[in-house]
Amino acid sequence: xxxxxxxxxxxxxxxxxxxxxxxxxxxxxxxxxxxxxxxxxxxxxxxxxxxxxxxxxxxxxxxxxxxxxxxxxxxxxxxxxxxxxxxxxxxxxxxxxxxxxxxxxxxxxxxxxxxxxxxxxxxxxxxxxxxxxxxxxxxxxxxxxxxxxxxxxxxxxxxxxxxxxxxxxxxxxxxxxxxxxxxxxxxxxxxxxxxxxxxxxxxxxxxxxxxxxxxxxxxxxxxxxxxxxxxxxxxxxxxxxxxxxxxxxxxxxxxxxxxxxxxxxxxxxxxxxxxxxxxxxxxxxxxxxxxxxxxxxxxxxxxxxxxxxxxxxxxxxxxxxxxxxxxxxxxxxxxxxxxxxxxxxxxxxxxxxxxxxxxxxxxxxxxxxxxxxxxxxxxxxxxxxxxxxxxxxxxxxxxxxxxxxxxxxxxxxxxxxxxxxxxxxxxxxxxxxxxxxxxxxxxxxxxxxxxxxxxxxxxxx
Amino acid sequence: xxxxxxxxxxxxxxxxxxxxxxxxxxxxxxxxxxxxxxxxxxxxxxx
Numbered sequence: 001x002x003x004x005x006x007x008x009x010x011x012x013x014x015x016x017x018x019x020x021x022x023x024x025x026x027x028x029x030x031x032x033x034x035x036x037x038x039x040x041x042x043x044x045x046x047x048x049x050x051x052x053x054x055x056x057x058x059x060x061x062x063x064x065x066x067x068x069x070x071x072x073x074x075x076x077x078x079x080x081x082x083x084x085x086x087x088x089x090x091x092x093x094x095x096x097x098x099x100x101x102x103x104x105x106x107x108x109x110x111x112x113x114x115x116x117x118x119x120x121x122x123x124x125x126x127x128x129x130x131x132x133x134x135x136x137x138x139x140x141x142x143x144x145x146x147x148x149x150x151x152x153x154x155x156x157x158x159x160x161x162x163x164x165x166x167x168x169x170x171x172x173x174x175x176x177x178x179x180x181x182x183x184x185x186x187x188x189x190x191x192x193x194x195x196x197x198x199x200x201x202x203x204x205x206x207x208x209x210x211x212x213x214x215x216x217x218x219x220x221x222x223x224x225x226x227x228x229x230x231x232x233x234x235x236x237x238x239x240x241x242x243x244x245x246x247x248x249x250x251x252x253x254x255x256x257x258x259x260x261x262x263x264x265x266x267x268x269x270x271x272x273x274x275x276x277x278x279x280x281x282x283x284x285x286x287x288x289x290x291x292x293x294x295x296x297x298x299x300x301x302x303x304x305x306x307x308x309x310x311x312x313x314x315x316x317x318x319x320x321x322x323x324x325x326x327x328x329x330x331x332x333x334x335x336x337x338x339x340x341x342x343x344x345x346x347x348x349x350x351x352x353x354x355x356x357x358x359x360x361x362x363x364x365x366x367x368x369x370x371x372x373x374x375x376x377x378x379x380x381x382x383x384x385x386x387x388x389x390x391x392x393x394x395x396x397x398x399x400x401x402x403x404x405x406x407x408x409x410x411x412x413x414x415x416x417x418x419x420x421x422x423x424x425x426x427x428x429x430x431x432x433x434x435x436x437x438x439x440x441x442x443x444x445x446x447x448x449x450x451x452x453x454x455x456x457x458x459x460x461x
Numbered sequence: 462x463x464x465x466x467x468x469x470x471x472x473x474x475x476x477x478x479x480x481x482x483x484x485x486x487x488x489x490x491x492x493x494x495x496x497x498x499x500x501x502x503x504x505x506x507x508x
Contacts (some may be wrong), residue, residue, distance in 0.1 A: 004494050005498075026494060029493045032493075060492065061492055062478060064491075064494070082475055082476070084478055084480065084481045088476070088488065092485060092490070124476070127474075128477070164462070165465065165468055165469070169465045192471070278482075
């Protein structure tokens with residue numbers, strides 16, 4: 001504590017030890033200021049902000065240099081949504097005490113967030129605008145504006161109070177009460193707020209004070225100086241019955257919504273799902289059909305190939321087939337290996353082999369084998385047939401003799417003896433016509449030879 | 462019963478940022494110590 005006159009630090013004495021000024025009253029004033037500050041602090045601690053503001057204002061009226069009181073006052077204004085008032089107190093505080101002052105931090109905090117400051121300033125402007133609307137009688141506009149204010153600055157006590165007052169005027173006591181309750185949460189003991197809340201309660205009690213008249217056909221209640229009599233339009237309808245009616249109507253509406261809105265939508269959804277599935281199945285079916293067609297065409301191709309191969313196999317396996325030709329050759333080889341001097345059966349097998357096959361289709365190994373055997377027996381077969389024919393002829397087996405002599409002649413068409421002996425065998429067998437025919441052939445083929453003359457003599461017989 | 466018009470008169474416009482400077486300069490900072498100093502000064506002048 002410093003002397004108000006010389007600025008020297010005061011002691012416990014009632015006078016200044018430096019200038020001698022009487023500081024007894026001065027000290028009392030500062031003590032009162034401090035006491036008021038303490039009271040303000042206590043109220044602030046229990047969120048009695050408006051009460052704290054009053055105490056702190058009084059504290060500063062006693063001693064304006066009470067920095068703590070001034071800083072706390074600024075903080076309370078800030079909490080109540082009045083930023084400019086808060087700034088005012090902190091700036092003055094900073095002016096009184098430039099160093100080691102917490103107000104410095106508060107001011108810096110606000111300066112560091114200019115956007116927030118601007119936003120709060122806008123809410124203050126809107127609040128002032130709303131107040132102007134109220135004074136012009138545009139309460140609806142004011143309510144809209146105040147709602148915006150409170151959405152942006154939810155600690156603005158004065159805005160809550162004004163909005164509550166407007167709701168009260170509009171007769172909306174419940175909303176007014178709710179609005180004012182929010183103000184109470186910020187400032188618990190604000191007399192204006194509490195007074196308005198009390199007004200909402202008074203209004204409710206008035207509502208509760210409604211009385212039915214004796215006949216029960218009207219409700220009478222007091223509103224200010226006026227007695228209001230409100231008729232009951234249909235007192236006989238019980239709330240229970242009306243509730244049942246309302247429930248039934250609700251159920252009917254619900255069913256109607258279900259039938260006309262939900263069910264068609266659900267049906268459409270199911271149809272869409274069904275169509276989607278159908279399309280998918282159709283796609284799969286088309287794909288499978290394509291696969292089936294492809295497979296069928298492959299089957300057809302394979303069948304054709306099979307038929308071709310079967311035909312080829314049959315061709316090989318048939319009597320005139322290649323396999324058969326090989327069989328004949330193998331038989332001939334087999335016989336040749338068993339007894340190559342017995343040339344007739346070997347020749348018989350080789351004769352079965354088609355000459356077309358030998359010339360056109362036979363493999364080299366086939367041909368070499370065929371020619372080897374054929375060359376070996378070619379020179380022997382004629383004599384073999386002649387010998388066999390002669391033996392048969394001697395044994396009077398003329399049919400066999402005819403066969404073998406014919407084969408010998410076939411092998412060697414120059415063998416006039418063989419042809420002539422064919423005629424003799426026919427003649428001995430009693431087949432004169434065939435014998436003469438054969439003799440005639442001898443005469444034609446070998447004219448002028450001994451056998452031609454012999455044949456002619458036999459014909460003349 | 463609240464009188465709306467009377468209540469409305471109690472609401473004053475809130476200070477805007479643009480008005481802060483004027484508010485600070487025009488703040489009445491007179492306190493009891495100031496008054497006491499003036500009283501003592503007057504008393505001394507009378508003597």
